[in-house]
């Protein structure tokens with residue numbers, strides 16, 4: 001014990017010395033200069049063109065927002081806007097890094113959703129019966145056009161969502177194109193996808209509801225396999241990040257995708273609920289919180305049949321929340337693992353369903369890992385997401401920032417110790433920003449160890465044996481992802497086998513590829529997206 005205390009003291013002294021002596025490298029700002037034209041107002045994209053929103057039949061009764069107040073609702077940005085009046089068919093989308101309004105987008109009503117579903121239904125027979133190699137051409141063209149407009153899409157994504165331009169430029173947009181390329185390749189080979197099964201058929205009209213953390217990439221995850229399989233779609237982007245989905249609609253027009261094959265309806269959760277409840281929808285693909293996922297499942301269970309397939313309930317695939325463990329064994333390469341920890345929790349400000357938000361470190365190396373983590377975090381830069389030097393951009397919305405801050409309070413109140421090693425003393429005066437941080441002294445029962453924070457907040461715990469690591473890692477209602485760091489190959493496979501998680505990264509973290517399936521167990525959802533497995537959710541097999 002005293003040896004450990006001495007070790008800890010030595011590690012802390014070394015860290016302090018290093019932090020004191022390490023030069024502070026200040027970069028000049030390097031803001032992205034690509035100009036992106038944003039219209040003052042956007043309608044919905046229905047039946048191949050942008051249309052004005054309709055007012056009537058706007059409020060599906062099942063959504064909880066209707067219970068708040070009869071005639072008003074609060075936007076994600078915290079502003080109250082009146083409903084039901086024709087002049088309030090639009091709402092503002094803002095840049096979370098400076099709180100300036102970027103544009104106005106339409107609030108999708110039940111009538112808008114109905115128009116989109118009708119367009120998708122009308123387009124279905126021709127699209128489904130198009131030879132696979134013809135569908136391939138359209139999907140391939142979408143991918144190429146995303147590549148050609150990549151710079152513009154990356155800047156727009158960063159402005160609307162707050163993520164660092166380095167990530168939207170190097171991860172989100174290239175991966176979105178890669179998904180369309182990948183599924184373009186499947187469209188004419190579907191009969192080979194599932195050996196021994198009869199020739200697969202599309203499901204029909206798919207309702208796709210996506211979150212704000214990877215807006216364009218989630219469009220690609222949802223649309224690319226659905227289109228390859230011959231389905232038509234009604235997609236709703238998140239309220240705070242609709243702009244890249246609408247830019248994608250322009251791309252769909254450019255490539256000449258037949259009218260009605262993809263329809264994009266913007267709006268808040270009520271619009272999502274209208275899609276879920278519409279009888280013309282045959283399948284719901286949802287990515288978002290576990291709480292809303294449960295609400296959707298219950299709505300589908302109650303009124304689930306689709307008109308077009310009366311003997312079937314709506315099909316569902318859910319990609320929900322997570323509280324994923326990132327496990328570092330004493331035989332791991334610690335410097336490499338430190339990069340994996342940073343990538344695991346601070347990528348996209350921690351707004352990642354599979355974020356490695358629970359760090360489990362073998363006790364013998366805990367002090368060393370903490371010391372090195374502090375040094376590495378000291379160099380992280382929080383600030384303007386359009387600056388190429390920025391590591392941590394803006395939190396997506398004010399309510400999300402408040403949610404993260406409330407978890408920081410709860411973590412301290414429950415007895416954990418908060419550490420914010422960044423050397424940056426000030427944060428931007430406007431916008432929603434949060435310093436990257438971690439908690440030590442975390443018990444498995446602590447709220448911050450159990451609940452999804454969805455921010456740049458890491459909960460550090462230790463373990464002594466591999467068995468204890470596995471028990472702690474699996475001690476969660478979620479089961480989306482996990483990371484394992486060790487130099488021993490056999491240990492990697494043994495531990496990975498025992499982890500109850502849909503994705504297990506070994507000596508790396510947060511790596512994605514369109515050919516790899518992604519999805520969860522338990523409260524993290526069901527169904528898989530990506531790879532050949534991702535086709536199953538869009539085919540009647």
Ligand code: NDP
Pocket residue numbers: 063064209210211212213236237238239240267268269270271272273274276287288289290292293295296319320321322352353400403452453454
């Ligand atoms: P939600 O689950 O509320 O949002 C996901 C999508 O569902 C959005 O498009 C949303 O619309 C829509 N939606 C909301 N309510 C309904 C409904 N009743 N029926 C149908 N669709 C609906 O996530 P939040 O944006 O509220 O984030 C809350 C928390 O969820 C986060 O803090 C995080 O913990 C978690 N989350 C997890 C994600 C993941 O990838 N696993 C992604 C996003 C959030 P709108 O945006 O307009 O509300």
